[in-house]
Amino acid sequence: MAQAPVNVTVTGAAGQIGYALLFRVASGQLLGADTPVRLKLLEIPQAVKAAEGTAMELDDCAFPLLSGIDIYDDPRPAFDGVNVALLVGARPRTKGMERGDLLEANGGIFKPQGEAINAGAADDVRVLVVGNPANTNALIAQSHAPDVPADRFTAMTRLDHNRALSQLSAKLGVGVSDISKLTIWGNHSATQYPDIFHAEVAGKPASELIDEAWLTDDFIPTVAKRGAAIIEARGASSAASAANAAIDHVYDWVNGTPEGDWTSAAIVSDGSYGVPEGLISSFPVVSRGGAWEIVQGLEVSDFSRQRIDASVQELTEERDAVGALGLI
Ligand code: NAD
Numbered sequence: 285m286a287q288a289p290v291n292v293t294v295t296g297a298a299g300q301i302g303y304a305l306l307f308r309v310a311s312g313q314l315l316g317a318d319t320p321v322r323l324k325l326l327e328i329p330q331a332v333k334a335a336e337g338t339a340m341e342l343d344d345c346a347f348p349l350l351s352g353i354d355i356y357d358d359p360r361p362a363f364d365g366v367n368v369a370l371l372v373g374a375r376p377r378t379k380g381m382e383r384g385d386l387l388e389a390n391g392g393i394f395k396p397q398g399e400a401i402n403a404g405a406a407d408d409v410r411v412l413v414v415g416n417p418a419n420t421n422a423l424i425a426q427s428h429a430p431d432v433p434a435d436r437f438t439a440m441t442r443l444d445h446n447r448a449l450s451q452l453s454a455k456l457g458v459g460v461s462d463i464s465k466l467t468i469w470g471n472h473s474a475t476q477y478p479d480i481f482h483a484e485v486a487g488k489p490a491s492e493l494i495d496e497a498w499l500t501d502d503f504i505p506t507v508a509k510r511g512a513a514i515i516e517a518r519g520a521s522s523a524a525s526a527a528n529a530a531i532d533h534v535y536d537w538v539n540g541t542p543e544g545d546w547t548s549a550a551i552v553s554d555g556s557y558g559v560p561e562g563l564i565s566s567f568p569v570v571s572r573g574g575a576w577e578i579v580q581g582l583e584v585s586d587f588s589r590q591r592i593d594a595s596v597q598e599l600t601e602e603r604d605a606v607g608a609l610g611l612i
């Protein structure tokens with residue numbers, strides 16, 4: 285019997301990441317070339333027409349794996365039966381907005397979406413939050429979905445991971461596939477810590493191939509501030525690379541990560557590496573049997589400890605701020 289389509293809900297479908305993402309999902313790159321998908325697009329009412337335009341284009345691609353498209357402006361039906369939820373739509377920071385305002389505005393989006401996932405998602409639902417502040421938005425959604433296992437809520441640091449791979453490969457003049465075991469720790473923000481101390485380049489420790497000055501003055505700030513650099517250069521935040529990272533994250537989550545390597549994802553902390561339990565923080569992870577697992581037993585130097593702690597501290601402050609606003 286033909287496989288039933290997997291329901292993929294994409295929020296912010298009419299936005300720029302949505303435009304870079306949907307065609308790849310519909311072509312089979314999210315879940316694999318044998319898996320039919322049904323797209324459920326969620327937008328705010330003012331953007332539904334634009335989402336309809338994108339849906340027309342998706343139809344015009346005649347993707348064999350795309351079994352249908354539905355468009356909603358209400359989270360309840362949009363998440364009904366969802367297997368994979370890509371939460372991309374978020375409230376961007378605008379002029380004069382304080383951090384608390386931004387967290388509050390996003391609480392107004394991610395709380396009802398978490399409730400809708402709780403009410404109607406399929407038993408195997410997997411959620412990836414892309415919309416910023418991604419880790420804390422994921423925490424808000426997760427805290428309003430008490431019937432869904434917490435480990436199904438994740439936030440995206442795969443773009444940071446891919447940026448780190450690209451920077452290191454350019455520095456060393458090697459291919460990205462020669463590099464393994466890089467890690468992004470913490471928040472998807474400028475405090476994130478891209479860690480090369482366990483990384484290997486064609487089997488050799490990366491730390492033996494680079495000097496500390498490049499690491500501290502170039503690599504770490506370049507990766508951590510790459511999002512801002514893209515905004516500066518493009519006049520808009522990263523879109524195709526963000527969509528690509530979302531595809532990588534979900535593909536690996538469902539299909540497993542390759543043996544001998546790991547990747548980075550922000551997942552609910554179980555207390556590993558001193559990250560307070562319940563925070564959604566980036567870790568070195570593998571996917572086995574369709575679930576993320578934190579890579580255990582890595583030695584953490586003082587250099588790394590300080591940087592992990594700083595980013596985790598920021599996540600703790602964000603959690604406290606949304607807690608004070610009654611959002612979790
Ligand atoms: P965009 O402004 O082009 O699109 C966002 C879309 O979300 C808009 O169409 C808007 O109408 C929609 N939206 C707003 N509220 C919504 C709601 N309640 N329900 C459904 N849709 C809603 O933005 P973009 O460039 O596509 O970026 C989307 C988000 O992704 C931003 O928050 C951005 O900062 C973030 N981002 C994250 C990463 C990452 O690595 N985690 C990387 C790049 C961008």
Ligand code: LMR
Pocket residue numbers: 416443510511512514521522
């Ligand atoms: C990115 O990392 O490219 C984005 O999160 C930047 C942003 O602020 O949208």
